[in-house]
Amino acid sequence: MGDGNGSGKGRAATYADLEDVPPTKVGEIIEGELVVSPRPASRHTRAASKLGGWLDGPFDEGRGGPGGWLILDEPELRFAGSRDALVPDLAGWRRERMPRMPDTPVFSLAPDWVCEVLSPSTYRWDRGPKMRVYAREGVEWLWFIDPLAEGLEIHHLREGQWQLSASHLGSGTVHAAPFDAVPLSLGKLWSR
Numbered sequence: 001m002g003d004g005n006g007s008g009k010g011r012a013a014t015y016a017d018l019e020d021v022p023p024t025k026v027g028e029i030i031e032g033e034l035v036v037s038p039r040p041a042s043r044h045t046r047a048a049s050k051l052g053g054w055l056d057g058p059f060d061e062g063r064g065g066p067g068g069w070l071i072l073d074e075p076e077l078r079f080a081g082s083r084d085a086l087v088p089d090l091a092g093w094r095r096e097r098m099p100r101m102p103d104t105p106v107f108s109l110a111p112d113w114v115c116e117v118l119s120p121s122t123y124r125w126d127r128g129p130k131m132r133v134y135a136r137e138g139v140e141w142l143w144f145i146d147p148l149a150e151g152l153e154i155h156h157l158r159e160g161q162w163q164l165s166a167s168h169l170g171s172g173t174v175h176a177a178p179f180d181a182v183p184l185s186l187g188k189l190w191s192r
Contacts, residue, residue: 015078018085029085030129037121040089047147047189048073048089048117055092058182065182068095069113076106079137086130089145090115110137113178117145131155135162141178150190152176 013034021027026037040048052073058065071092078085091111098109114134116126126144134142135157142155142162149169154176156165168174171187 012083014083015085026087027085028087028125029083030125031133032083033129035125037125040117040119043147043190043192044089044117044119046192047145048115050189050191051115051145052090054182054184054188055090055179059092059179069093070095070098070101072101075111077111078106078108079110079133080108082133082136084133086133088114088130089117110134110139112139113141113143114139115143115145117147131162135160143176145189147190150186152186152189 012032013029015029017034018027018029021034021036024039026039028035028037052071055069055071057063059067059069060071061067069092071090073090074087075091076085076087077091085106088111091107092113093109094112097112116122116130118126131142138157140157142157144153144155145151146153150171152166152168152174153164154166155162156177157163165177166174168176168186171185171190173183173185175181176184
């Protein structure tokens with residue numbers, strides 16, 4: 001079993017291995033390796049919760065914004081033809097691609113947008129193997145939120161390669177693609 005540090009090399013992990021992960025941990029299969037991480041710390045959880053709350057009204061429900069998105073916290077993603085099982089902090093699908101949320105415990109349709117909230121235990125997985133899997137599956141937008149450094153990075157997939165689209169630090173207000181129709185106050189993500 002991997003410990004989040006890559007020490008679990010050996011046989012390829014299977015979905016059955018995920019069933020043995022205790023509920024106090026987060027289990028993922030990333031490029032064939034079982035990665036078990038601790039549940040997120042408070043600043044991580046707060047940033048993800050505040051971001052999800054900001055996205056819900058204007059983008060998921062269309063209140064005060066354009067709508068057109070389905071936004072979920074920690075969906076499990078299992079892509080056809082791969083053995084990966086990823087759990088991003090947040091993910092979003094454009095409604096034209098997923099008009100209704102399926103009644104399922106896992107999603108096989110790649111999201112249009114994914115957000116990973118960085119923490120010391122997941123940083124190298126989020127920035128390396130998970131980033132590669134998201135590119136392979138055609139996720140168009142990838143955000144990294146760093147609550148300790150108080151930063152947001154926005155990556156856009158072009159011709160199969162990630163390109164840094166924007167980087168923001170601090171507590172200013174930004175227009176962050178693909179949700180640039182409504183300004184995001186970064187300070188809300190870091191509030192305690």
